[in-house]
Amino acid sequence: MKKRLPAFMRQAFTGTAISSRHSNRIGGGVARVGLMLYTVREDCARDFEGTLRAVASLGYEGVEFFELHGHDAATVRGWLDEFRLVACGRHAALDALETRLPTLAAECATLGSDRLVLSWIKPPSSTDAAKVMAGRLAGIARETARLGLRFGFHNHDGEVRPLDGGDSFLEELLAGDDLFLELDLGWAWTAGVDPVTLLRRARGRCPLVHVKDFASAEGREFRPVGEGAIDYGRILPAAVDAGVEWLLVEQDETDGPALEAVERSLAAVRAAV
Template sequence: MNSRRRFLQQSSAFLAASVLAPRFLSAQSFTNRPVGIQLFTFFGKFDQDVKGNLQKIAELGYTEIESAFSMLPGFYGMKGKEFMALNKDLGLNWVSHHVVGAPLKPRPGMDMSRFPKMVNLRDDAQQAVDNAAEAGVKYLVCANIPIDTKEEVTQAVETLNKAGELAKKAGLTFCYHNHDAEFKALEGQKPFDIFASQVPADLLKFELDLGWASKAGVDVVELFKQHPGRFPLCHIKDFDSEFKNILPVGEGVVNYKRIFDAAKSGGLEHFFVEHDFPKDAFESLRISKKALDAIL
């Protein structure tokens, strides 16, 4: 009788372990997700020493890279394959690239003549897709697009559909990166909701900027439930209590533990820290990495 009882106990334990193992492994695999950096964090400074800055990023423990606009031609003065090779040599994985959706609107007093021509999706979608595909990145991301009027939102939908189709043909995953404006109603509709409903999910995923979404008052966990699996990329930044100043991760009010606990439902696969115009980019990234290591 004791042998039978022991056998049943051991069998029950084995069965429970086999049922729970996938969940445990899933949690473990998430905690081991690599954390990356959006290079816009170094805007205006990264170009000065591309290899040296990448080396410092690797030394901080970051392992993935998302590129952005550069004052140099190509990808920080290099061809796509050259920049990819440099990252690999340093142990970094170049995952995605940002491109603007339309020509930038200059701010009052801004001299645009000193900026090189920027490839944009409205006018240069095929070129943007070809550049990213040749470089070997997996994702092409629309960094921003004009959405101040209903007409601009309509134009944006057309641009995103076109770029999404071209990206899909090239084997790229096309994403849209938000700020807070996408979650503000415009004539009764939020641009984000329009993009999500009027551009098919197989053509458009989202790189959810968790900081900007939180600033807009979005419940990110609920957003994941509304659009499960549509957020393969995310940006991580923090804000002060009044959502006026961007801070290193862990020094602000964004509840990242709650968000990351729901990461699987959103489909999060790549996590990029971004700090817009920090006083000291490397110090901000050091603080953020320490906080994220504790959270994850």
């Protein structure tokens, strides 16, 4: 039986127009800057409300969730409204997407987002395995659409590296039209793939990107955006040109206070676009 959100939940979406919720193709426009909250996860665990307030005060326009730190979605939505933050999307693990999708959909509706993103998978090791996984994700995408949401895939480095057939897993996903991509520009760069090339290849399919920086191509030392080795002065304008709606800062590990790092990253992103 097809599952759909109740009408009052469908009306709760405010981050994206309802009329486009079943489409994974987007138009161009001016990109906004948000923060993937994984960057400030320790701050969120201590004081979620206070951290959201601090993120907004720095000038971020939106946030992407990976968990709610024990709070209900309605409470978090109240904080978002108070601080004038947009819920850009919500990350979830593969098992959660396959077993708790209606619950996640209701949570997203309350938060005001219609985008669910697969946070991580073990990269397929062969072309055959890539096709199997792509089919599995296409099934999740179809069920997500029936619930009034859009489903996206967030890459790490392994998914953009060539497989035995020559193409990457990302290319396998782009061959279909079931889901959108959330390109992680930093991880793509560490894999030796030009992020600008990927953005052009995924034009109209990539509403969200992760903007992270590394000290070197080895990808072992994270840096605030603009303080590493990646040329975001070249990459971010290409992202905007490709129709990206949200430039989402992420730094997996920080040497000092995470909020200080994301403040520096925000300044660099704004300077680049």
